[in-house]
Amino acid sequence: MYHPHYVIRSIEQNIKNTGNPLGLSRSQINTWWEGWEGWKKVGEKDTMLFTGLLYQLTPYVDKLVDYLYKFENTFLEKVTRFMPKSPLGILLKPQKEAEHFNGIVRKIADSLIKSGIDFCYKPELDFYSGVLLYDMGDDEGFTEHSLFVAEKLREKGIKKLITIDPHTTYVLRELYPEYANAEFEVKNYLEILDFKSKKENENITLTLHDPCYYGRYLEISDESRRILDSLGIEYKDIRNSGKLTSCCGGPIESISPKLTKEVAENRYDELSKTGCEIATMCPICLVNLRKFGEIKDISEIIWGAVNA
Template sequence: MTGIQSNMKTMREIINQNRVTLCLTCGKCSSVCPITRWENREYISPRLLVEKAASGEDDQIFNDLLFWSCITCGQCTELCPSDVDFCGFIRDMRVLARKENLTGACTHGDAIQTWARIMTDPELKQNRIGWVNDDLKISDKSDTIYFTGCLPYYDIMFRDLGSESIKVAQSAIKILNKTGIEPYVMKNERCCGHDQIWEGDVKTFKALAELNIDQFKSIGAKRIITTCPECAYTIKYDYPKSVGEYGMEVMHITEYMAEQVSKGKIDFVNDQEKQTVTYHDPCRLGRSMGVYDAPRKVLRELGYHTVEMKKNRSAGLCCGTSCWTSCGKTNKKIQTERLGQAKETEAEMLVTACIKCQVHFKCAQKDKMLENEIGIQIHDLTILAAERLKS
C-alpha cells in the first residue's frame, strides 16, 4: 500500500502531513461529527478512524464506514485542539483508495462525475452559455471572469427540485453589470474539479484544472468571480497547490458584493417590510475560506432582519452531502436536522450562497410527511440581491 507513482504520497506521509499522530483521543471531533451522530449501523467517528491510522492498522482504514461517508464538512478539523487535519487526511487517503479501485457509493447514477470526466476531453466544444440572455452584458475582453461552474448542468439535472441554478448565474451577471463590469464568460469552461479532488480522483481533477488554467491565462484577466463556494475554494487554493499558478484573484460573489457595498458602488432597494431570514453557511465558504461576515452584511443591506440558527458560523452544520457521493438516510437526517434548526428560528426564509446546499435541502423537503418540521422557503443570496438592485 505504498505510493505507486512517484508523485503520490504514501500512507505514512499522509498520516504525518495531516498530523494524525498528534491525536489526543479527546473525542471533540466525534461530538460534532454529523455522521457519527446519525449513523446507526455501527459506531463510527473521526477519532476512531484516526486511531486506526496512528496505530498502523492500515488495512482497516479503507473499510471504515466513515471513510467514504465523511462529508468533509470540516467541523472536526475546526475544533481539534491538536490541529489534526481530518478532512485533509480523508482527502489524501481517498487518492490511495482509488488506486485500489475503491470508490464511494455513487448517487445520481454517477451522471455528474461522468460529465466531469467527459469534460476532460480537450477537443470538447460545449454549448453552455445559452443562458446569457439579451439583458445581460458579457464581453470578450474583460479583466473579470465569471466562472459559472456546473450551474447550466444542474439546471437540467435538478429541475424537478426547483433549483435556481440558472437564475443564480443570471443574477450574478446582473450584479456585475450594475457595478460596471462586463465579465468574460468562458464558452468552454470545465467543471472546477472540486468533487474529483475530494473523492480522490486526482487524474480527472488535474486534467480539468489544466484545461481551465489554460483558458484563464489566454483571457489575461485579473480576477475570477464565482457563485459557487466550492469553485471559489478549489480555484483559489487547490489549483495553485496541485496544478500551477495563474496569478488571479478569486472571489465568491458574496465577498464581491460586500466589497462593493463598502465602497458605496452598489445600492439595494430595502423599503420592503422587514422579512426575517436565516443564513446557512456553506462549508467551503465558511469553515474553509473564512467568509462569514460578507453574506450577512449583504443580507442586512438588502433590508432583511437576520436571525442566527442554533449552529452558525464556524459551528454551522453542513447541508448533509458532499461531492454527489454516498448520499443516504444518514445524510437525509443531517439535512432534516439543519432544516429543523432553520425552522426553529421562526425565520420566513432560509438563505444560502451555494447551489449544492440548495439542491440538498430541497431534496430533503420532498418528504411531505416532514413539512411541519422542515418546510421553509429556500433562496440563493445572489438572486435576492439581484432582485433588489436599485435601477
C-alpha cells in the same frame, strides 16, 4: 452505499469526455447567458465571471440523485455501475429547474453589473472546477483537469476570476495555485458586491444557512451579512452558523443519498426553528434543504432588494 470505486471511475470518465462529472454536453448545461440582456454591459476584460457550472449542473445532479436514492440498497444499486454516463440529461431534462438555476446565475451577473463591477463572460472558458475529483481523493484526475482549465484561461489572458459558489471559489483560490500552478486572483461575488447606499428595512428577516466552505474553509461568512446590512435586510443567526455552520449532507450524495437526506432533514429542522425565511448561497445546499421546505438562494433575495 454506492461503492466509491464506481462513483470515482464514472466521474473521472465523464470529466475526461465532457469536462463535467455528469457527462452532459456543455451546450446543454451552460445556457444561462442565452438571451441575457447584460451582454450589452460586459466586454473584453481580463476579469471573467467564472461560474464553474455548479449552479447549472445542480438540477441534473438533483434528478440523478433522486434515482440513486430510490435504487440505493436495492438490487438496482448494482445496475447503476454499468452506466458510466448518466442518461438523465437526455431522457429527463429538468427544464423548469434548469430555468430556475439559470435564473440564479443571471441574477448574480446582473447584481454584479448593478454594483458597478467590470467583468467579461466567455461561455467557452467557463469550466467545471474538478472539485468532486479532489474531494474523492483522486488527485491525479483532479490535477489533470485543473491543468487543462488553467491553461485555457491563461491562453486567453484571463487574470482575475469572479466565482459564484463556495466549492468553485475554494478550488480556484486555494487549490489551483498548488495543483495547476495557476495564480488567478479569485473573488467570490459576495466579497465584491457593494451597493454603496444604506437602504431602509426591507421587512424581511432571514436565517442564513452558511455553506461549510464559506463558513470554515474560506472564512467569508461575514460578506453575505455585510451585503444584507447594506440592503436593510435583517437576519437571525443560529448557533450553528458561520464558523460553526452545519453541513447539508450534499457532499456524500453520490455515495449514500439516503444518508444525505437524513443529514439535510436534521439541518432543515434546526434552521426552521427560528421561524424566519431561510436562505442559502450554494446550489447543492439549496437542492438538499428545499426538499423539506421553502429555501431561497441569497442572490435571489439580494437581486429582489436591489431591484425593488
